[in-house]
Amino acid sequence: MPVNLPSIENQILPPVKGVRLGWAEANIKKPNHKDLLVIEVAYGSSVSGVFTQNRFCAAPVHICKKHLDEAKQIKALVINTGNANAGTGEQGMQDAMSTCEQLASQLDVPVNAILPFSTGVILEHLPMGRLLAGLAPAVNRLTEDAWEPAAWSIMTTDVAPKAYATTCQLAEHSIQVTGISKGAGMIHPNMATMLGFIATDAAISQPLLNDITKQIADLSFNCISVDGDTSTNDSFIIIASGKAGNPEITDSEDPLLKTIFQSLLETAQYLAKAIVRDGEGATKFITVNVLDALSNEEAKAVGYAIAKSPLVKTAMFASDPNLGRVLAAIGYASRECESLQDLNVDNIELYFGDVLVAEKGGRAHSYTEEAGQKIMQDAEIEITVKLNRGNDNATIWSCDFSYDYVRINAEYRT
Structure with a gap:
């Protein structure tokens, strides 16, 4: 539903x-x-x-x-x-x-x-x-x-x-x-x-x-x-x-x-x-906020890299706080936006809900798996990325990938 x-x-x-x-x-x-x-x-x-x-x-x-x-x-x-x-x-x-x-x-x-x-x-x-x-x-x-x-x-x-x-x-x-x-x-x-x-x-x-x-x-x-x-x-x-x-x-x-x-x-x-x-087979509604980018184009490129990543989306379905998948998506967003090629990952802060999960190029010292797991149990999940390099922001809305997404599209013409 x-x-x-x-x-x-x-x-x-x-x-x-x-x-x-x-x-x-x-x-x-x-x-x-x-x-x-x-x-x-x-x-x-x-x-x-x-x-x-x-x-x-x-x-x-x-x-x-x-x-x-x-x-x-x-x-x-x-x-x-x-x-x-x-x-x-x-x-x-x-x-x-x-x-x-x-x-x-x-x-x-x-x-x-x-x-x-x-x-x-x-x-x-x-x-x-x-x-x-x-x-x-x-x-x-x-x-x-x-x-x-x-x-x-x-x-x-x-x-x-x-x-x-x-x-x-x-x-x-x-x-x-x-x-x-x-x-x-x-x-x-x-x-x-x-x-x-x-x-x-x-x-x-x-x-x-x-x-x-x-x-x-x-x-x-x-x-x-x-x-x-x-x-x-x-x-x-x-x-x-x-x-x-x-x-x-x-x-x-x-x-x-x-x-x-x-x-x-x-x-x-x-x-x-x-x-x-109402995304096909969706069980989670995901909001991706990208803050402090050099441009709206940058912010959207990072947001979409996260929002359309199959690995991120399947982790969301599994309620698995797999931080590495989100960091990887941020890192390859430069394929869609040239200005991101000089992105300093050490300046990035990543939040799941209000929980700081990554900073200074790695896992936040204050982060615990239990805190991340608790956030992931919700039907609505908010991911916030602070690029800390400018004044432009963007919000992208997405959903997870479930087993039903594959079933619905496999059966689409039948």
């Missing part, structure tokens, strides 16, 4: 004015399973996206980027699960476009006003007959209060749906932020490593939304790792419908931007951490 992830049934997911959602059971991979979602966006909304940097990115990613660049107005998103439409060549591009064309026809909007998304098995063609047949039922169900079924409809190997909502105040205007995400495996950024959709009724200009979407991705979905594999289909979208009534925020120096930015970031970080908590 997910590590300390609150049940979606206990969450309140208010509607976002100007955003409607509708789902269908299209039988793309499994029968009687929500696997198709349409999100309709009101006229005048700003929509921005950040996508995977995997060179084998899926056909929908190519089309999303193209439509975001050329369309005057995005009017709808369509998401299918069970099939990634990645590694499918020209046929995959045609299938993604056919999906856009069919939905555009039903909504009476231009084709390039549609953004397609897919997730699931790679190197297989979409079952287009079933997918296209599911669009009409999804459109017929469009309503503002369908965030919970929407969260269920985008899952693949996820054990639990992931959603979050919060509010903030912009002057006299109450602002709603609601979002969903999916992901459990093939999670490691060079963007966002999942599908994530966040909507707000705040009015934010398109250029400014483009900027803050990238910033929020870097502080949330670009700070997680389950298995070190960057997906072909990663997509993170923020929708700002502008229906709350606030004057449009256009200036990065506008004091109101900080307020809505924090609400969007809170939502994105919750959804990102929810993915890690």
